[in-house]
Amino acid sequence: MQQQISVITLSVADLSRSRRFYVDGFGWSPVFENEDILFYQMNGFVLGTWLDGGLEGDMQREGLRRPGAFSLAHNVREQGQVARLMERLASAGGRILRPADAPPQGGWRGYVADPDDHAWEIAFNPAWPIDDQGLVTFGL
Amino acid sequence: MQQQISVITLSVADLSRSRRFYVDGFGWSPVFENEDILFYQMNGFVLGTWLDGGLEGDMQREGLRRPGAFSLAHNVREQGQVARLMERLASAGGRILRPADAPPQGGWRGYVADPDDHAWEIAFNPAWPIDDQGLVTFGL
Numbered sequence: 001m002q003q004q005i006s007v008i009t010l011s012v013a014d015l016s017r018s019r020r021f022y023v024d025g026f027g028w029s030p031v032f033e034n035e036d037i038l039f040y041q042m043n044g045f046v047l048g049t050w051l052d053g054g055l056e057g058d059m060q061r062e063g064l065r066r067p068g069a070f071s072l073a074h075n076v077r078e079q080g081q082v083a084r085l086m087e088r089l090a091s092a093g094g095r096i097l098r099p100a101d102a103p104p105q106g107g108w109r110g111y112v113a114d115p116d117d118h119a120w121e122i123a124f125n126p127a128w129p130i131d132d133q134g135l136v137t138f139g140l
Numbered sequence: 141m142q143q144q145i146s147v148i149t150l151s152v153a154d155l156s157r158s159r160r161f162y163v164d165g166f167g168w169s170p171v172f173e174n175e176d177i178l179f180y181q182m183n184g185f186v187l188g189t190w191l192d193g194g195l196e197g198d199m200q201r202e203g204l205r206r207p208g209a210f211s212l213a214h215n216v217r218e219q220g221q222v223a224r225l226m227e228r229l230a231s232a233g234g235r236i237l238r239p240a241d242a243p244p245q246g247g248w249r250g251y252v253a254d255p256d257d258h259a260w261e262i263a264f265n266p267a268w269p270i271d272d273q274g275l276v277t278f279g280l
Contacts, residue, residue: 001166001167003166003169003180003181003182003187004182004183004214004215004270004276005182005185005187005212005214006214006215006276007211007215007263007276008145008148009212009261010209011209026143028141029143031278032278032280039278041277041278042143042145043143043144043145043184043185044182044184044185044273044275044276045183045184045185045275045276046268046278047143055209055211058251058261059211059237059238059261060238060251061207061237061238061251061259064207064208064209064210065205065207065209066208067203067204067208068206068207068208068210069151069204069205069256069258070148070150070151070195070210070258071195071199072145072147072148072149073145073146073147073148073149074144075144075147097200098199098200103198116209118209121149123146123147128186130142130144130146133184134144136146136147136184137181138171138172138179138181140172
């Protein structure tokens with residue numbers, strides 16, 4: 001069985017507000033967008049942002065809640081990039097949850113919520129290699 | 141800026157209960173585990189399951205909620221694998237949210253909640269190629 005995740009889908013209340021965070025904040029480009037959903041091609045999988053109601057309808061489950069008990073992380077290659085990216089995300093509609101500092105295991109990280117309260121860790125973790133395609137490997 | 145997600149971290153109430161779902165259900169192997177956290181090396185990024193309290197403490201934010209307004213998807217290569225994997229996940233502590241059927245855009249999919257109520261879509265989507273490393277590419 002492949003250890004594989006194909007899609008991460010975030011439910012969002014306002015597509016253009018969310019788009020601003022991901023496009024202007026992270027600097028990413030959608031590979032597809034319509035009036036309901038945007039998809040971003042990521043490092044080996046796809047990130048989707050789907051207008052509220054779409055995901056609940058698809059999974060036939062109401063009452064999805066924010067903030068959810070999860071986080072996403074984007075790792076950068078240099079410690080100094082952490083705070084700079086967090087500032088850019090805040091300028092694009094994000095909200096800083098924890099300013100950058102050193103975690104117990106080493107490196108440097110902070111947390112920013114996207115406009116829909118989904119949490120992003122922005123991290124410099126020298127033990128986890130990132131290749132030129134953006135593929136990330138666990139390390140100690 | 142790399143379109144890159146390094147980690148997806150799920151907050152879980154019971155590590156061994158969660159481990160059973162991911163190891164016995166999906167058939168995945170952790171690359172690291174201790175009494176607080178398990179990591180799985182995925183297709184270009186890392187999946188973490190972190191005991192409740194760990195993630196809240198790390199992001200300095202209380203009150204994470206379930207079910208969160210997001211889903212993860214695992215795509216399979218043949219339509220017949222969708223229901224079989226969903227049954228195996230249910231046997232390993234998951235709960236079927238939506239039995240498999242055809243979505244509007246084609247293919248076949250259903251939803252299963254993990255023991256901590258995080259939603260997984262199990263999907264057959266012939267428009268999105270999966271390579272031998274498990275890397276998934278958006279397609280129409």
